[in-house]
Amino acid sequence: MTVSAAGVEIDGRSVCEFGAEEALSCLEAAPRPAPVPAHGDGVAPAKIVAQTSLPAPATCLGPGPDGAALFGCEDGSFGLVAADGEPRELGQAEDRIGDIACGRLFGEERESILVASYDATLRWLEADGSERLRVDLPPGTHMPSWGTSLCLADLDGDGRLWPIVGTGSWTVHAVTPEGGLRWTFHTAAHTVTDVTAGDLNGDGRDEIAVGTVYYCVPAITADGERLWEDEDYNDFWNAGPIFPSVRVGDVDGDGEREVVTVGSDALVHCIDRRGVKKWTCSIGDEAAGLVLSAAGIAAASLTGDVHLVDGVGRRIWRTRLGSPCRALAAVDGGYVVGVEDGRVLWLDEGGAVRADVQAGAACRHLLSAPGGGVLAATADGRLLRLEPPGA
Numbered sequence: 103m104t105v106s107a108a109g110v111e112i113d114g115r116s117v118c119e120f121g122a123e124e125a126l127s128c129l130e131a132a133p134r135p136a137p138v139p140a141h142g143d144g145v146a147p148a149k150i151v152a153q154t155s156l157p158a159p160a161t162c163l164g165p166g167p168d169g170a171a172l173f174g175c176e177d178g179s180f181g182l183v184a185a186d187g188e189p190r191e192l193g194q195a196e197d198r199i200g201d202i203a204c205g206r207l208f209g210e211e212r213e214s215i216l217v218a219s220y221d222a223t224l225r226w227l228e229a230d231g232s233e234r235l236r237v238d239l240p241p242g243t244h245m246p247s248w249g250t251s252l253c254l255a256d257l258d259g260d261g262r263l264w265p266i267v268g269t270g271s272w273t274v275h276a277v278t279p280e281g282g283l284r285w286t287f288h289t290a291a292h293t294v295t296d297v298t299a300g301d302l303n304g305d306g307r308d309e310i311a312v313g314t315v316y317y318c319v320p321a322i323t324a325d326g327e328r329l330w331e332d333e334d335y336n337d338f339w340n341a342g343p344i345f346p347s348v349r350v351g352d353v354d355g356d357g358e359r360e361v362v363t364v365g366s367d368a369l370v371h372c373i374d375r376r377g378v379k380k381w382t383c384s385i386g387d388e389a390a391g392l393v394l395s396a397a398g399i400a401a402a403s404l405t406g407d408v409h410l411v412d413g414v415g416r417r418i419w420r421t422r423l424g425s426p427c428r429a430l431a432a433v434d435g436g437y438v439v440g441v442e443d444g445r446v447l448w449l450d451e452g453g454a455v456r457a458d459v460q461a462g463a464a465c466r467h468l469l470s471a472p473g474g475g476v477l478a479a480t481a482d483g484r485l486l487r488l489e490p491p492g493a
C-alpha cells in the first residue's frame with residue numbers, strides 16, 4: 103500500500119483519491135499535487151468561432167448525417183447544425199430529449215436520425231429531418247417510459263444496424279424496421295441511463311451493455327436475453343446506485359472486450375465479458391464523463407480532475423482543473439473538458455492543458471466537430487463552436 107498526497111494505492115491501483123481540498127498535511131515529504139494550470143502557463147487561448155441560442159439548454163449532442171451534428175433540448179426540441187452552419191430545428195417532442203443518434207439503419211444507403219424523448223416516443227427521421235416513423239414506447243408498470251438512451255447494434259452479425267432504446271420503465275427495446283419491437287429486455291426495476299453495443303462474446307453479433315440508476319450493470323445478448331447470469335449484486339450494491347455511462351472496448355489488449363463504467367462509489371469499474379469484475383480505480387468523486395481511446399480510459403470527475411487510467415486499472419496521469427468537470431470528449435491528440443466555471447480546456451494525451459477558452463457558462467455537453475473544432479452546449483442554452491489555436 104502506498105499513501106501519498108494524491109491518494110492511496112494498493113498494488114499500483116488507486117483505491118482512494120484525495121480531492122483538491124483534501125490533500126494530507128502530514129505527508130510533507132510526498133510530492134504535492136500539481137497546481138491548477140493558469141492561463142499563460144503555456145496554455146494558449148482557444149477561439150469562440152460561432153455561437154447561437156438553442157430553444158432551451160441542450161440535453162444531448164451527437165454526430166449527425168453528412169458531417170452535421172445533432173442536438174436535443176430540455177424543452178423537447180431537436181435539430182442539427184451543419185459544419186459551419188446555423189442550427190436548424192427539425193422537430194419538437196412533448197418532453198425533454200433523452201438521446202439522439204445517427205446511422206445507416208438496417209443496411210440502408212442513407213443515414214437516418216433517431217430521437218428518444220421523455221414523452222415515451224422514439225422518432226425515426228430521414229437525413230433531411232422529415233419524420234419517417236414514430237414508435238410509442240410501451241408503458242411500464244411503475245415508471246414512465248422515458249426514452250433515455252440510444253445506440254445502434256449489429257444484432258445478426260450481417261452489418262445491418264438495429265436501433266436500441268433504453269427507457270425509464272426498466273426496459274431496453276430492439277426496434278424493427280416497421281417500428282415494432284424485436285425484443286424487450288427487462289432490467290428488473292432499474293431505469294436505464296445508457297446503452298452501448300459491442301461484440302462481447304466474440305460470436306460476431308453485438309451485445310448491449312446497460313447503465314442504470316439502481317445498482318445494476320446488465321448486459322443483453324443479441325436475442326434480448328440476459329448475457330450475464332452471475333452478476334455480483336453485492337458488488338454492484340457497493341458501487342451503486344447510479345452508473346451514468348457504460349463503454350465497451352478491449353481496454354487491456356487481451357483480445358476480449360470489457361465493459362467499463364463509473365459508479366456512485368467514485369470508481370471506474372472494468373467488467374469482463376462474463377460479468378466478472380476485473381478491477382476498479384478511484385477517481386475521487388462521481389464522474390462527469392468517460393471516454394475510451396487508444397491512450398487509455400479517461401474519466402472526468404466532479405472534483406475537477408481528469409484521470410487517464412490504463413487497461414488494468416493503473417493511473418497514467420491526473421490533471422487538476424480547479425472547477426467541477428461537467429463534460430468530456432475525445433479530440434484528435436487528446437481530450438476536451440468543460441468545467442463548471444465556464445472554461446473549456448484542451449488536454450493533450452499526456453494530460454497537459456494546452457488551450458482554454460471561457461464559454462461564459464458551464465458547458466454541459468461537448469462534441470468533436472469536423473475540422474478540429476468542438477461543439478459545446480452550455481447550461482444557459484447556447485451552442486458554441488470552439489477552435490483550439492492552429493485549428
Ligand SMILES: [Ca+2]
Pocket residue numbers: 300301302303304305306307308309
Ligand atoms: Ca456477440
Ligand SMILES: [Ca+2]
Pocket residue numbers: 351352353354355356357358359360
Ligand atoms: Ca480485454
